Amino acid sequence: MTLTPAPAAPPVSPPVTLAALRRQVRAVEAQDRATQAVLPFGVGPLDARLPGGGLALGALHEVAGGADEALHGAAAARFAAGILARAQGEVLWCRRQADLFAPSLAQVGLPPERVIFADAGDEAGVLAAMEEGLRWPGLAGVVGEVGKLSMTASRRLQLAAEKSGQLAIAVRRWRRVADAADLGQPTAAQTRWRVSPLPSSPLPVPGVGRPRWFLELLRCRAGDAFDIELEACDAKGHLRLPAPLAHRSAGARAGSEHRGQARAIA
Amino acid sequence: MVGRVGRRRAIAHMNLAAAKTGLRIGQAVAHATALVPGLVLHDLDAEADLAALQRLALWAQRLYSPSVAADPPDGLVIDATGCAHLFGGEEKMLIDIRDRLTKAGLSAKVAIADSWGGAHALARYSLRPVFVVPQGALGRELHPLPVAALRLPAELVQALAKPGLDTIGELDAAAKGPLAHRFGLEPIRRLDQALGREREPIEPVFARETLRAAKIFAEPIGAPETMARYLGELTVELCAALEAASLGAKALDAFFFRVDNRIETARLGLSAPSRDAPRLAKLLCEKLETIDPGFGIDKMVLAAPGAEALTYKQGDALAGRRAGADLSGLIDTLALRLGAESVYRLASADSDIPERSVRKAPALERPAAFSWPVDWPRPTRFFPRPEPIETVALLPDQPPAWFTWRGVRRRVRCADGPERVFGEWWKADAELARSRDYFQVEDEGGERYWIYRDGDGEDLASGSQRWFMAGVFG
Numbered sequence: 001m002t003l004t005p006a007p008a009a010p011p012v013s014p015p016v017t018l019a020a021l022r023r024q025v026r027a028v029e030a031q032d033r034a035t036q037a038v039l040p041f042g043v044g045p046l047d048a049r050l051p052g053g054g055l056a057l058g059a060l061h062e063v064a065g066g067a068d069e070a071l072h073g074a075a076a077a078r079f080a081a082g083i084l085a086r087a088q089g090e091v092l093w094c095r096r097q098a099d100l101f102a103p104s105l106a107q108v109g110l111p112p113e114r115v116i117f118a119d120a121g122d123e124a125g126v127l128a129a130m131e132e133g134l135r136w137p138g139l140a141g142v143v144g145e146v147g148k149l150s151m152t153a154s155r156r157l158q159l160a161a162e163k164s165g166q167l168a169i170a171v172r173r174w175r176r177v178a179d180a181a182d183l184g185q186p187t188a189a190q191t192r193w194r195v196s197p198l199p200s201s202p203l204p205v206p207g208v209g210r211p212r213w214f215l216e217l218l219r220c221r222a223g224d225a226f227d228i229e230l231e232a233c234d235a236k237g238h239l240r241l242p243a244p245l246a247h248r249s250a251g252a253r254a255g256s257e258h259r260g261q262a263r264a265i266a
Numbered sequence: 267m268v269g270r271v272g273r274r275r276a277i278a279h280m281n282l283a284a285a286k287t288g289l290r291i292g293q294a295v296a297h298a299t300a301l302v303p304g305l306v307l308h309d310l311d312a313e314a315d316l317a318a319l320q321r322l323a324l325w326a327q328r329l330y331s332p333s334v335a336a337d338p339p340d341g342l343v344i345d346a347t348g349c350a351h352l353f354g355g356e357e358k359m360l361i362d363i364r365d366r367l368t369k370a371g372l373s374a375k376v377a378i379a380d381s382w383g384g385a386h387a388l389a390r391y392s393l394r395p396v397f398v399v400p401q402g403a404l405g406r407e408l409h410p411l412p413v414a415a416l417r418l419p420a421e422l423v424q425a426l427a428k429p430g431l432d433t434i435g436e437l438d439a440a441a442k443g444p445l446a447h448r449f450g451l452e453p454i455r456r457l458d459q460a461l462g463r464e465r466e467p468i469e470p471v472f473a474r475e476t477l478r479a480a481k482i483f484a485e486p487i488g489a490p491e492t493m494a495r496y497l498g499e500l501t502v503e504l505c506a507a508l509e510a511a512s513l514g515a516k517a518l519d520a521f522f523f524r525v526d527n528r529i530e531t532a533r534l535g536l537s538a539p540s541r542d543a544p545r546l547a548k549l550l551c552e553k554l555e556t557i558d559p560g561f562g563i564d565k566m567v568l569a570a571p572g573a574e575a576l577t578y579k580q581g582d583a584l585a586g587r588r589a590g591a592d593l594s595g596l597i598d599t600l601a602l603r604l605g606a607e608s609v610y611r612l613a614s615a616d617s618d619i620p621e622r623s624v625r626k627a628p629a630l631e632r633p634a635a636f637s638w639p640v641d642w643p644r645p646t647r648f649f650p651r652p653e654p655i656e657t658v659a660l661l662p663d664q665p666p667a668w669f670t671w672r673g674v675r676r677r678v679r680c681a682d683g684p685e686r687v688f689g690e691w692w693k694a695d696a697e698l699a700r701s702r703d704y705f706q707v708e709d710e711g712g713e714r715y716w717i718y719r720d721g722d723g724e725d726l727a728s729g730s731q732r733w734f735m736a737g738v739f740g
Contacts (some may be wrong), residue, residue, distance in 0.1 A: 053537035065740065067714060074646040074740025081646075090593065101737060102612035102624050103638035112613045112633040116593070119608040129600055136596040197740055199679060199712040208643075208682045208708050211739065224616050235640065 037166070039087055043239050046215075050191075053221045057084060058165040059190035060158040062149070062183075064172040066196030066214070070180035073145065073173035075195040075213055078108055078233055080143050080169045085109030085237030087167060089140035092133035094118045094126045096145065109237040114140075134160035134168055141167030147174045147182065154187035183218075192194065192219040201231060201242055210234075212242060227239050278310045279340070287376065292420065301399075315339065322465045323471040326573060330363065332519035333470045340559060341389065343382050345468045346532070353387040360396045380404050383460030387415035387434070405461055409435030422600070425449060435461070457579040465527045470519075477511065478569035486525045486562025493522075493554055493563065498547040500568040505543040514539025514576025522557055523565035530557045535606065537630050538594040539574040545595055549602055597629045614638050618687050620648065620704075620736065641686055643706045645716040645737030650736035655717060659733075662723030665705040670718065671735050676709035686722070699727040704736065714739035 029149050038054030040047045047053045055061060063076040077100060084091045085108055093100065093115055104116060118133075120126045123146050130144040134157065144157075160254055161168040170189065183192070191215050194216040201209035211232040231240040275295040287302045299305050319336040326342055327334040333345035346359065353359035353616040360376045367374040377388035377397035384404045388397050399407050408415075411434050414423045416482060426449065431437050437445075437457055446454055458464035472478060479500045497520065499510045510514060516539050523661075524529040532553040540546060550568075600609045613633035615625040627633055638644065657666035665681035683705030689697030704718040721729025 039635055067711075069740060071649045072362065072738045072740065074738040076740070078646045078740050086435060092596070099649065100649050101620075101645055103614070103620075103636075103644040104637055104646045104648075104739075107640060107644055112611055112627070112636055114599070116629050117610055118604060120604055125604060129604065132599055133596060133602075136593070138593060139596075197712040197714060199710070200708055200714070203561075203680075207679060208680050208706050208714065210710070211714060 014253040021031065022037040024155065036089040037165075039083065041083075041239055042086075043241055045241065046230070046239070047226060049217075049223065049226050050220065055167070056165055056190050057087075058162050060154060060156075060161050060168040060170065060188065062172055062187065062189045062192040064183050064194050066194050066216075067179065069196060070172075070174050070177050073171050074098045075197050075232070076171045076173070076193075077143075077145070078104065079108075079193070079195045079215075080171050081105050081110050082108045082237035082239065083169065084141045084143065084167065084242030085114075085233070086133075087140040089114075089138060091115050091140050092118060092129070092142045093132070094142065095119060095177055096123060096126055100145075107235060109235060114165055123148060127157070130170075131156055131160050133246070134164055137164055138168055141169060143169045143171060145171045145173055145174065147179060149182075149185075149187050150184075151187060154189055158188040158190070189219075190221050191217060191223075194218055198229060210240075215239075312339070318354050320471055324473050326363070327471060329366075330359070332521070332533045332571075333468050333529060335468045335471055337382075337386060341386065343386065343468055345470075345529070346378060347531075356398050358394065360398065364396060379407075381460060381462035382466045383410075383417065383456065384408055384462060386417060387411055387460055391415040405438075409433065409438065412429060413437055413453075416453070416460055418453060418456055418470050422449065422452065426453065467527050468521070469531050470521065470531075471527070472569060473571065475514070476569050476571050477504060477507045477573060478567055479507065480565065480567045482565045483563070486564045488559040488562045490554060493557070493559065493566075494547075494551045496566055497550050497554065497568070498543075499568045500566060501547040501550060504568050504570060505541040505546065508541040508570060508573060508576075510574060511573075512577055513570070513573040514541050515546070515570035516572050516574050517570070518546060518550065519571060520553070521565075521567040521569070521571045522559065522563045524560045524568070525562045526560055528560065530559075530563075532557060534602070536594070537597050537601065537628075539576045540594070541576060542595075543708075545598075549598060552599075552602055594630060601629075616689065619690065620644075620687070621650065622690075643682065643716070643739065645714075645739045647740070648716075648737040649735065652718070652736050655733050657717075657733040665707055666717075666733065669707070669733065671715070676713075678707045679710050681707040683707050684719075699725070701728045706739065 036056045038050070038052040039057055040054035061153055063080050064070065065073045065076045089116055091110060095117065096119070098119055102112060102115070106112065114137060118129045120129050126144045126146050130142050133139060133142040148170065154170070157168050157170070176180065196214045198212040198214050200211050203209040213230050213232050214227065215230050216227040219225060229242060233239060233243050275296065277289060277293050277298055280289060280291065283306070285494035289298050289302060295307065316336065316338055319338060319342070322611060323334045323336045323342055326344055331344050331346055331349045335343050337343040340728055346356070347437055350356040350359045353362055356378050360378055364374055364376050375389045375395050377392065378387045379385040379388060379397065379399040380401060381404065384399065387408060388399060412432060413426050413434060415587060416434065426437065431440060434457065437453060438461070442454055455464065459466045481496055481500055487496065516536055518530045518534040532550070534549055534553060546588040596607055609629045610626045611629055611631060611633060612624050613627040613631070615623055616637060617623050623638060653671065656670040658668040659666040663684065665683055666678060668677055670676070684703035687702045687704065689700030701722050702718045702720055703722065704716060706714060708714045715735060716739065717733055718736050719729070719731060719733050721731040723731065
């Protein structure tokens with residue numbers, strides 16, 4: 001029997017331990033998760049700053065409008081519709097107020113055969129319908145228009161979304177602009193966005209150009225907040241970086257702005 | 267109609283014209299033909315009448331309530347507990363029943379009351395063709411009616427008339443002890459049933475081909491968990507029967523027979539035929555909270571009326587998420603919670619007028635194409651009631667330079683339009699000359715709105731020339 005000296009403990013390097021711990025935590029977190037996939041926006045600067053390079057599938061995301069948009073949530077709804085238009089499958093849209101205009105959804109890439117509406121009498125009903133939809137496999141995602149979103153309610157939605165791998169989007173809209181302060185409250189959502197309309201892209205002729213949004217990522221789990229100015233969803237739900245008009249070729253200008261020109265003539 | 271009473275031929279039923287000549291039911295045929303020359307006689311076929319009544323009951327069951335029974339010789343009884351709201355109220359439900367029967371060539375009188383006996387009496391002996399008795403007012407309405415309204419045999423009615431008991435009110439006021447001693451318990455039982463003092467269950471009809479499963483309990487059950495468990499067992503049994511017959515249920519009726527002689531019912535409608543037992547059991551159990559077991563339930567019946575053919579479909583175990591996945595289960599669950607009319611798709615309708623261009627379609631329908639414009643802007647939020655706005659416009663064909671909406675004055679930075687929409691003169695004469703001009707306007711903050719002018723800006727016949735806010739783009 002020979003005595004071997006006990007192997008000296010390897011020098012602990014804090015970064016390695018930390019990285020290993022992070023891996024462990026991620027493995028624990030991912031246990032119940034159906035998918036780790038993300039849905040990229042297809043806009044470089046936007047995707048680069050989101051963890052994983054896009055909007056996480058199987059997670060809850062919050063979208064709200066800025067200023068007066070808190071009442072209508074029109075830009076927020078269009079933003080959500082654009083995201084889901086790029087996902088595969090049908091969409092369940094839960095709401096309390098039936099003022100969403102279906103033709104506008106079709107214009108951002110969500111035709112009637114892809115959207116099922118569920119009208120609930122109150123916000124609790126909207127949340128319950130969302131959760132039911134999230135448990136059901138085969139949907140692209142679920143949208144719910146709610147004002148108040150408590151930690152408990154958002155946690156339930158987040159867990160249901162994790163299990164099924166669907167996108168859950170809460171479009172936050174309130175009855176009064178003052179209530180929009182509620183957006184500061186913590187929730188279990190993966191990301192929190194705020195969309196505010198900006199003056200549209202300038203045109204060489206009179207008319208309204210492609211709408212622009214000021215998009216703020218207010219909160220992002222495992223990521224940093226930032227803001228960016230973008231051109232709103234096109235017919236397939238894609239966002240685009242605004243380019244200064246002078247930098248574009250004549251062909252691109254004519255092609256991308258034909259909508260505005262055509263209307264100005266009409 | 268001629269029937270037999272003992273050995274003599276007597277009148278069993280007659281129509282209104284015959285009644286006006288003064289004939290009465292129970293009169294001998296020889297006597298009647300002598301009194302009214304040219305009387306048309308038909309032999310009564312009681313069995314065929316009863317069979318027709320059963321068919322009518324099945325029709326009503328499909329339309330109105332799971333619990334319907336024939337009330338021979340000439341009536342139907344419907345347990346309308348919790349059903350009237352589906353038709354927009356009790357009166358509307360009765361009018362609907364009457365209209366449908368009239369269309370089918372039947373003359374009918376309908377009444378709704380707190381008890382079977384009460385509704386029976388009022389439908390037959392009240393002058394009103396449609397009679398809604400408010401809750402608690404049954405006694406007041408019944409008292410002036412004759413005793414014959416109580417579903418008593420004719421001999422008993424005659425016997426009661428001898429001591430002067432002609433109306434239900436007089437019978438109700440009489441001392442019950444001597445009454446029972448002299449006439450038996452029957453008049454008192456019928457009186458209590460009519461006034462709602464005694465429960466009278468409606469034993470519902472079933473079509474012969476309706477598949478059903480039943481369970482009888484030695485000891486009454488009442489705990490929700492127990493009910494849910496047995497409901498699950500019944501669903502499995504029923505689904506096995508459906509599978510054997512290659513059928514799928516379009517609706518499920520659950521009947522809970524209570525020990526105190528009442529039947530609680532629950533009806534579940536499905537968007538597509540199904541025999542998926544776990545799913546159906548889950549949906550049924552959501553309905554359980556509307557069931558009041560009272561002192562206990564000693565029998566449960568689960569029926570699948572109007573089942574439709576459902577053949578096997580090859581499953582695709584490998585394809586996980588795919589477009590066109592079967593969503594009927596989700597739609598059923600949501601429809602059960604929110605109401606069937608709250609789960610739908612929005613499809614395009616053939617109209618250029620924005621508020622008419624969208625129609626609700628069933629959630630399981632797959633609208634093929636839409637006719638909405640792709641190039642013309644459409645707002646994300648559309649106000650069902652356009653809000654008037656104050657504007658400053660320079661020229662008739664120009665968008666306004668300023669507008670005030672909800673108290674905020676906004677300067678228009680740029681605008682698109684007009685998109686002129688004309689009235690649909692083929693729908694209404696008033697729309698012949700009407701037109702609207704829609705503009706998309708953007709204010710200095712970048713908010714985009716959809717506004718329109720009612721009219722073409724020149725001719726007053728085309729509209730009021732006032733401006734309205736139609737929607738918000740965002």
